[in-house]
Amino acid sequence: MMYSLFFRRWLIALGVLSTGWLCTHTAHAQYRGPISETAPLFALDTPTSYANTPFTPPVENMLNPWSRLVKRLNKKGIGIVVDYTSESAIALNAGHGGDAGYAHQIGVELDLDWEKLIGWKGFKTHAVLVNRAGHNLASDMGERSLNGFQEIYGGGGNVGVHLVYVYGTQDLYKNRVQIALGKMPVNIDFANSPLFCTFMNKSNCGIPKSLTRGASGYATYPGSTWGTRVRYWPLHGVYTQAGLYGVNPYLNTNKYDRTGFRMGTELYTGIYIPVEIGLIPSFGKNNLVGHYKFGVAYDSSNYRDVYYDMASQPAARTGMPYRWTNGKTQIWLQADQMLIRNGNGPLQGLYAIAGFTKSQGNNSPYTYQVYAGFVDRGLIASRPQDTIGVEWSETFASSQLVASQWIRYRQGLSLPGNADYPQSHLMTFEATYNFHVFRGISIQPDYQHIWRTNLQKNKPEVDALGLKIHAVL
Structure with a gap:
């Protein structure tokens, strides 16, 4: 019965795609969701750019005494979230059958509403600390590209305490304008969606990873640099925003500061300027x-x-150093659309998601990334907080990089990117189901299929099973 209902609803969704655009609704009835029901800490890399940053996420706590305390603190302008996330994965084949990896994050978030604390209207501050540890299954396969079976493993991994961000926001002109300033990741505001981290694969969770792996300036959670962002809502349901961030190519490395507490800018190499328009x-x-x-x-x-x-000759052939280029441009086009509503909340329904990114090919390892999928929350009426998702993503290596790799490969020279064969493209498919098992606890079994690990044609396809567990104190 469950599977029959599942397929009927998805067939109905295809019809909605062709007719829904003709039935617009009045502006005052629009949602600004899906506003993330949680902050970046709670759902990892899933902040919102659809409404001004909320004071603190309305999380569901496991422990009622703690929940009552947090609610009392919220009324006084203090928001606290403590959570635990683990992601485990095991490879089933491709010569790595039985290889497994476990990674976790323990996080603490502190949000302060200074209007409630001291009367400073519209000013809030946000800070997150995490502990990340574990083993990256993808590393067992020589995978050093943007793909990873456990998105929780990454910057700040195996560090006792890592500062993710600390910044403030100021709301102005009846919340039509918000200014953010501090040490923060780019991806808490740009090219993001709270739907991305439905999935465990690293290719899209947080943001399409071709953006951050293609440019050091796109700092992504849990890495952050000093920056500022201004968002403006000219109309309800329309926003534009722009930012200015420092570029630190050494984020999360021992050369800079793996713990995130180093505040200096001496290793910054430039500025990153993103601009985004949303409808x-x-x-x-x-x-x-x-x-x-x-x-x-x-x-x-x-x-x-x-x-x-430097002489505009193939460096792989001449043996001379690759020349320096100045500047890099990236673009992204993203969309999600609710097709069927399951409830009153902004995330309660079936969403179709799709997107495209492009980075400058002459100085980026990846040129294009495309993705598409479905996310359905509340598919089963008796389980309104369960979420199911399927997603496909494909990323293409820069054609100039591939040409250089072929020259080096034919000469028997080593290749960049931990590759042992010229790269081309990487494709992932993921299917996942998140069970809300108890107040503040969810368990999520996951399946992933990877084509061309590390973007290499000579790599076998990989199947992996995963399990994600999330708990909020």
Whole structure:
């Protein structure tokens, strides 16, 4: 019965795609969701750019005494969240059958509403500390690209205490304008969606990883640099925002500071300037909300060309150093659309998601990334907090990089990117189901299939099973 209902609803969704656009609703009834029901800590890399940053996330706590205390603190302007997330994965084949990895994050978030504390209207501050530890299953396969079976493993891994961010936001003009300033990741505001971290694979959780792996300026959770961001809502359901961030190519490394507490800018190499425009329409009597965004970013840092030397000759052939280039441009186009509503909340329904990113090919390892999928929360009426998702993603190596790798490969030379064969593209498929098992606790079995690990044709396909556990104190 469950499977029959599942397939019927998805067939209905295809019809909604072709007719929903014709049934617009009045502006005052629009949602600004899916506003993340949680902060970046609670759902990892899932902050919102659809409404001004909330004071603190309305999380569901396991322990009622603690929940009552937190609610009392919230009324006084103090928000605290403590949570634990683990992600385990095991490879089933491809010569790595039985290889497994476990990784976890323990996080603490502190949010302060200074209007409630001292009367400073519209000013809030946000800080997150995490402990990350474990083993990355992808490393067993020589995988050093943007793919990873456990998105929780990454910057700040195996560090006792890591400062993710500390920044403040100021709301102005009846919340039509918000200014953020502090040490913060780019991805808490740009090219993101609270739907991305439905999935465990690293390719898309937080943001499409081709952006951050293609430019040092795109600092992503849990790495952060000093920066500022301004968001403006000219109309309800329409926003534009721009930011200015320092570029630190040594984030989360011993050369800079793996713990995130180093505040100096001496290793910054430039500035990262993202600009994004978003449209949030809603359709029909059920307010089927959609989110459509377009962004452009410029990184002023110097990057090595991936093909030419200083004499504009193939560096792999001449043996000369790859030349320096100045600046890098990236773009993204992203969309999600609710097709069927399951309840009143902004995330309660079936969403289709899709997107495209492009990075400058002459000095980036990846040129394009495309992805598409479905996320359905509340599919089963008796389980309104369960979430199911399927997603496909494909990332393409820079054609200039591939050409250089072929030259080096034919000469018997080593290749960049931990590759032992010229790279091409990487494709992932994931299916996942999140069970809400108890107040504040969810368990999520997961399946992933990877084609061309490390973007290499000579790598076998990989199947992996995963399990994600999330608990909020």
